[in-house]
Amino acid sequence: MKITASLVKELRETTGAGMMDCKKALTATDGDMQKAIDWLREKGIAKAAKKAGRIAAEGLTRVLADGNKAVIVEVNTETDFVAINETFLALLDKTAETLLASNAKNVEEASKLLVDGITLADAFTNATATIGEKISLRRFELVEKASTDAFGLYMHNKGKISALVVLEGTNDETLAKQFAMQLSAMKPQFINKDEMPTELVEHERQIIIKNMENDASLAGKPEKVINGIVSGRLSKVLQDYCLDDQVFIIDGKVKCKEILKQHNAKCVKMIRYEAGEGIEKKVEDFADEVAKIVA
Secondary structure: OOOOHHHHHHHHHHHOOOHHHHHHHHHHOOOOHHHHHHHHHHOOOOOOOOOOOOEOOEEEEEEEEEOOEEEEEEEEEOOOOHHHOHHHHHHHHHHHHHHHOOOOOOHHHHOOOEEOOEEHHHHHHHHHHHHOOOOEEEEEEEEEOOOOOEEEEEEEHHHOEEEEEEEEOOOOHHHHHHHHHHHHHHOOOEOOHHHOOHHHHHHHHHHHHHHHOOOHHHOOOOHHHHHHHHHHHHHHHHHOOEOOOOEOOOOOOOEHHHHHHHOOOEEEEEEEEEOOEOOOOOOOOOOHHHHHHHO
Protein backbone atom coordinates (compact mmCIF):
# COMPACT_ATOMS: atom_id res chain seq x y z
CA MET A 1 0.00 0.00 0.00
CA LYS A 2 1.29 3.48 -0.89
CA ILE A 3 2.02 5.56 2.19
CA THR A 4 0.46 8.93 1.40
CA ALA A 5 1.05 12.34 2.93
CA SER A 6 -2.42 12.32 4.44
CA LEU A 7 -1.76 9.03 6.26
CA VAL A 8 1.50 10.32 7.70
CA LYS A 9 -0.15 13.56 8.78
CA GLU A 10 -3.08 11.74 10.42
CA LEU A 11 -0.78 9.38 12.34
CA ARG A 12 1.39 12.26 13.47
CA GLU A 13 -1.61 14.25 14.74
CA THR A 14 -2.96 11.16 16.51
CA THR A 15 0.25 10.06 18.26
CA GLY A 16 2.50 13.10 18.41
CA ALA A 17 5.35 11.05 16.96
CA GLY A 18 7.82 12.46 14.42
CA MET A 19 6.99 12.24 10.74
CA MET A 20 9.86 9.86 9.92
CA ASP A 21 8.74 7.53 12.72
CA CYS A 22 5.17 7.74 11.45
CA LYS A 23 6.28 6.83 7.94
CA LYS A 24 8.29 3.87 9.28
CA ALA A 25 5.30 2.69 11.32
CA LEU A 26 2.93 2.89 8.36
CA THR A 27 5.43 1.15 6.09
CA ALA A 28 5.91 -1.64 8.63
CA THR A 29 2.16 -2.17 8.98
CA ASP A 30 1.23 -1.76 5.31
CA GLY A 31 -0.67 1.46 6.00
CA ASP A 32 -2.93 0.06 8.75
CA MET A 33 -3.55 3.06 11.02
CA GLN A 34 -4.38 1.17 14.23
CA LYS A 35 -1.47 -1.24 13.78
CA ALA A 36 0.82 1.71 13.12
CA ILE A 37 -0.30 3.34 16.38
CA ASP A 38 0.43 0.10 18.23
CA TRP A 39 3.81 -0.21 16.46
CA LEU A 40 4.82 3.23 17.72
CA ARG A 41 3.58 2.50 21.21
CA GLU A 42 5.38 -0.84 21.39
CA LYS A 43 8.63 0.97 20.61
CA GLY A 44 7.90 3.61 23.19
CA ILE A 45 7.63 6.35 20.55
CA ALA A 46 3.97 7.20 21.12
CA LYS A 47 1.75 7.17 24.16
CA ALA A 48 -1.64 5.47 24.29
CA ALA A 49 -4.00 6.93 21.74
CA LYS A 50 -6.75 8.61 23.73
CA LYS A 51 -9.03 9.84 21.12
CA ALA A 52 -12.65 9.33 20.30
CA GLY A 53 -11.88 10.21 16.70
CA ARG A 54 -10.15 12.73 14.51
CA ILE A 55 -11.15 16.34 15.15
CA ALA A 56 -11.60 17.57 11.61
CA ALA A 57 -14.87 19.48 11.12
CA GLU A 58 -16.00 22.82 12.50
CA GLY A 59 -18.99 23.92 14.52
CA LEU A 60 -20.07 24.27 18.13
CA THR A 61 -21.90 22.38 20.85
CA ARG A 62 -24.39 23.40 23.51
CA VAL A 63 -25.68 21.91 26.74
CA LEU A 64 -28.84 23.12 28.50
CA ALA A 65 -31.01 21.96 31.37
CA ASP A 66 -34.47 22.79 32.67
CA GLY A 67 -35.58 21.08 35.83
CA ASN A 68 -35.04 17.35 35.52
CA LYS A 69 -34.34 17.39 31.80
CA ALA A 70 -31.19 18.30 29.88
CA VAL A 71 -29.94 18.27 26.32
CA ILE A 72 -26.51 18.25 24.70
CA VAL A 73 -26.27 19.06 21.01
CA GLU A 74 -23.74 19.56 18.20
CA VAL A 75 -24.24 21.65 15.06
CA ASN A 76 -21.58 21.60 12.34
CA THR A 77 -20.33 24.20 9.89
CA GLU A 78 -17.81 24.02 7.09
CA THR A 79 -15.47 26.65 8.49
CA ASP A 80 -14.57 27.91 11.92
CA PHE A 81 -15.33 31.47 10.79
CA VAL A 82 -19.02 30.66 10.35
CA ALA A 83 -19.13 29.19 13.87
CA ILE A 84 -18.89 32.74 15.26
CA ASN A 85 -21.53 34.13 12.90
CA GLU A 86 -24.48 35.66 14.78
CA THR A 87 -27.02 33.89 12.56
CA PHE A 88 -25.35 30.55 13.26
CA LEU A 89 -25.13 31.18 17.00
CA ALA A 90 -28.81 32.14 17.15
CA LEU A 91 -29.74 28.94 15.29
CA LEU A 92 -27.58 26.84 17.59
CA ASP A 93 -29.20 28.28 20.71
CA LYS A 94 -32.71 27.98 19.26
CA THR A 95 -32.00 24.38 18.26
CA ALA A 96 -30.90 23.47 21.78
CA GLU A 97 -33.97 25.16 23.31
CA THR A 98 -36.32 23.44 20.85
CA LEU A 99 -34.80 20.02 21.46
CA LEU A 100 -34.92 20.49 25.23
CA ALA A 101 -38.67 21.12 25.02
CA SER A 102 -39.21 18.06 22.82
CA ASN A 103 -39.18 14.28 23.08
CA ALA A 104 -37.29 13.75 19.81
CA LYS A 105 -35.33 10.52 19.70
CA ASN A 106 -33.12 11.15 16.68
CA VAL A 107 -32.09 13.77 14.12
CA GLU A 108 -34.87 12.74 11.74
CA GLU A 109 -37.53 13.39 14.37
CA ALA A 110 -35.79 16.59 15.43
CA SER A 111 -35.85 17.94 11.87
CA LYS A 112 -39.67 17.93 11.98
CA LEU A 113 -39.91 20.03 15.14
CA LEU A 114 -41.36 23.51 14.74
CA VAL A 115 -39.29 26.58 15.51
CA ASP A 116 -40.66 30.07 14.86
CA GLY A 117 -43.39 28.66 12.63
CA ILE A 118 -41.19 26.49 10.40
CA THR A 119 -39.59 23.08 10.78
CA LEU A 120 -36.10 22.81 12.20
CA ALA A 121 -35.02 21.33 8.88
CA ASP A 122 -36.24 24.45 7.07
CA ALA A 123 -34.52 26.66 9.63
CA PHE A 124 -31.23 24.97 8.81
CA THR A 125 -31.92 25.29 5.08
CA ASN A 126 -32.62 29.00 5.46
CA ALA A 127 -29.49 29.55 7.53
CA THR A 128 -27.42 27.71 4.93
CA ALA A 129 -28.84 29.94 2.20
CA THR A 130 -28.22 33.10 4.23
CA ILE A 131 -24.69 32.26 5.34
CA GLY A 132 -23.65 30.50 2.14
CA GLU A 133 -22.19 27.48 3.89
CA LYS A 134 -23.66 24.11 4.82
CA ILE A 135 -24.93 23.92 8.38
CA SER A 136 -26.20 20.67 9.84
CA LEU A 137 -27.53 19.19 13.05
CA ARG A 138 -25.16 16.29 13.69
CA ARG A 139 -26.26 14.78 16.99
CA PHE A 140 -27.99 15.39 20.29
CA GLU A 141 -29.08 13.52 23.37
CA LEU A 142 -31.88 14.22 25.81
CA VAL A 143 -31.30 13.13 29.41
CA GLU A 144 -33.68 12.97 32.36
CA LYS A 145 -32.86 12.61 36.04
CA ALA A 146 -34.60 12.13 39.36
CA SER A 147 -35.35 15.17 41.50
CA THR A 148 -32.86 13.86 44.07
CA ASP A 149 -30.01 13.88 41.54
CA ALA A 150 -27.91 16.68 40.04
CA PHE A 151 -27.03 17.73 36.51
CA GLY A 152 -23.51 18.91 35.81
CA LEU A 153 -23.20 21.18 32.74
CA TYR A 154 -20.03 22.68 31.33
CA MET A 155 -19.06 24.35 28.05
CA HIS A 156 -15.43 24.97 27.14
CA ASN A 157 -14.03 27.46 24.63
CA LYS A 158 -17.43 28.98 23.77
CA GLY A 159 -18.90 25.56 23.04
CA LYS A 160 -16.11 23.78 21.20
CA ILE A 161 -16.61 21.16 23.91
CA SER A 162 -19.71 20.51 26.01
CA ALA A 163 -20.06 18.03 28.85
CA LEU A 164 -23.06 16.70 30.72
CA VAL A 165 -23.04 14.44 33.77
CA VAL A 166 -25.68 13.10 36.12
CA LEU A 167 -24.73 12.53 39.75
CA GLU A 168 -27.03 10.25 41.66
CA GLY A 169 -27.64 10.78 45.38
CA THR A 170 -26.84 14.50 45.56
CA ASN A 171 -28.40 17.84 44.67
CA ASP A 172 -25.00 19.55 44.69
CA GLU A 173 -24.92 21.27 41.30
CA THR A 174 -21.50 22.78 42.01
CA LEU A 175 -20.02 19.33 42.50
CA ALA A 176 -21.81 18.06 39.41
CA LYS A 177 -20.41 20.94 37.34
CA GLN A 178 -16.92 20.11 38.58
CA PHE A 179 -17.37 16.57 37.29
CA ALA A 180 -18.56 17.96 33.96
CA MET A 181 -15.32 19.94 33.86
CA GLN A 182 -13.43 16.72 34.64
CA LEU A 183 -15.16 15.00 31.73
CA SER A 184 -14.42 17.92 29.42
CA ALA A 185 -10.72 18.13 30.28
CA MET A 186 -9.72 14.52 30.89
CA LYS A 187 -11.94 12.70 28.35
CA PRO A 188 -12.67 9.48 30.27
CA GLN A 189 -14.35 6.91 28.05
CA PHE A 190 -16.03 4.96 30.86
CA ILE A 191 -17.41 5.74 34.29
CA ASN A 192 -15.65 2.77 35.89
CA LYS A 193 -13.68 -0.36 34.99
CA ASP A 194 -16.83 -2.50 35.01
CA GLU A 195 -17.85 -0.76 31.78
CA MET A 196 -14.57 -1.49 30.02
CA PRO A 197 -14.59 -4.23 27.33
CA THR A 198 -12.27 -7.13 28.14
CA GLU A 199 -10.79 -6.75 24.65
CA LEU A 200 -9.60 -3.24 25.48
CA VAL A 201 -7.99 -4.36 28.75
CA GLU A 202 -6.17 -7.23 27.02
CA HIS A 203 -5.07 -4.95 24.19
CA GLU A 204 -3.45 -2.57 26.67
CA ARG A 205 -1.84 -5.49 28.51
CA GLN A 206 -0.19 -6.74 25.33
CA ILE A 207 1.11 -3.26 24.51
CA ILE A 208 2.78 -3.11 27.93
CA ILE A 209 4.29 -6.58 27.55
CA LYS A 210 5.70 -5.70 24.13
CA ASN A 211 7.13 -2.48 25.54
CA MET A 212 8.92 -4.42 28.30
CA GLU A 213 10.59 -6.95 26.01
CA ASN A 214 13.59 -4.71 25.34
CA ASP A 215 13.93 -3.40 28.89
CA ALA A 216 17.34 -4.68 30.00
CA SER A 217 16.62 -3.82 33.64
CA LEU A 218 13.95 -6.53 33.72
CA ALA A 219 16.20 -9.30 32.40
CA GLY A 220 16.29 -12.30 34.71
CA LYS A 221 13.46 -11.05 36.92
CA PRO A 222 11.16 -13.80 38.27
CA GLU A 223 7.87 -14.26 36.41
CA LYS A 224 5.97 -13.23 39.53
CA VAL A 225 7.81 -9.91 39.61
CA ILE A 226 7.26 -9.33 35.88
CA ASN A 227 3.54 -10.05 36.24
CA GLY A 228 3.38 -7.60 39.12
CA ILE A 229 5.03 -4.87 37.06
CA VAL A 230 2.64 -5.55 34.17
CA SER A 231 -0.35 -5.34 36.50
CA GLY A 232 0.90 -2.10 38.01
CA ARG A 233 1.51 -0.44 34.66
CA LEU A 234 -1.80 -1.72 33.33
CA SER A 235 -3.67 -0.25 36.28
CA LYS A 236 -2.01 3.11 35.68
CA VAL A 237 -2.94 3.08 31.99
CA LEU A 238 -6.53 2.01 32.61
CA GLN A 239 -7.17 4.73 35.17
CA ASP A 240 -7.01 7.29 32.37
CA TYR A 241 -9.93 5.55 30.68
CA CYS A 242 -12.23 5.65 33.72
CA LEU A 243 -13.75 8.67 35.44
CA ASP A 244 -13.79 6.99 38.86
CA ASP A 245 -10.05 6.27 38.77
CA GLN A 246 -8.87 9.62 37.44
CA VAL A 247 -7.39 12.18 39.81
CA PHE A 248 -10.00 14.87 40.49
CA ILE A 249 -8.72 17.96 38.66
CA ILE A 250 -10.18 20.39 41.20
CA ASP A 251 -8.30 18.72 44.04
CA GLY A 252 -5.29 17.36 42.17
CA LYS A 253 -4.68 14.62 44.72
CA VAL A 254 -7.74 12.46 45.40
CA LYS A 255 -9.40 10.15 42.86
CA CYS A 256 -12.85 11.01 41.59
CA LYS A 257 -14.42 7.95 43.21
CA GLU A 258 -13.21 9.14 46.62
CA ILE A 259 -14.72 12.60 46.09
CA LEU A 260 -18.02 10.99 45.11
CA LYS A 261 -17.90 8.70 48.15
CA GLN A 262 -17.44 11.70 50.43
CA HIS A 263 -20.70 13.09 49.05
CA ASN A 264 -22.56 9.75 49.06
CA ALA A 265 -22.94 10.15 45.31
CA LYS A 266 -22.04 8.35 42.12
CA CYS A 267 -21.88 9.28 38.47
CA VAL A 268 -24.54 7.41 36.51
CA LYS A 269 -24.36 9.23 33.18
CA MET A 270 -21.76 11.21 31.27
CA ILE A 271 -21.75 12.63 27.73
CA ARG A 272 -19.00 14.65 26.10
CA TYR A 273 -19.31 16.33 22.70
CA GLU A 274 -16.37 17.92 20.93
CA ALA A 275 -17.24 19.83 17.77
CA GLY A 276 -16.16 17.93 14.67
CA GLU A 277 -15.01 14.89 16.60
CA GLY A 278 -14.67 11.90 14.29
CA ILE A 279 -15.61 13.79 11.12
CA GLU A 280 -13.01 13.76 8.39
CA LYS A 281 -12.50 17.09 6.69
CA LYS A 282 -11.00 17.58 3.26
CA VAL A 283 -7.33 18.45 3.57
CA GLU A 284 -6.60 21.57 1.58
CA ASP A 285 -2.81 21.20 1.43
CA PHE A 286 0.20 19.62 3.12
CA ALA A 287 3.43 21.06 4.37
CA ASP A 288 6.41 20.67 2.05
CA GLU A 289 8.09 18.66 4.77
CA VAL A 290 5.37 16.02 4.68
CA ALA A 291 5.40 15.88 0.89
CA LYS A 292 9.14 15.33 0.83
CA ILE A 293 9.00 12.50 3.33
CA VAL A 294 6.49 10.44 1.40
CA ALA A 295 7.94 11.20 -2.04
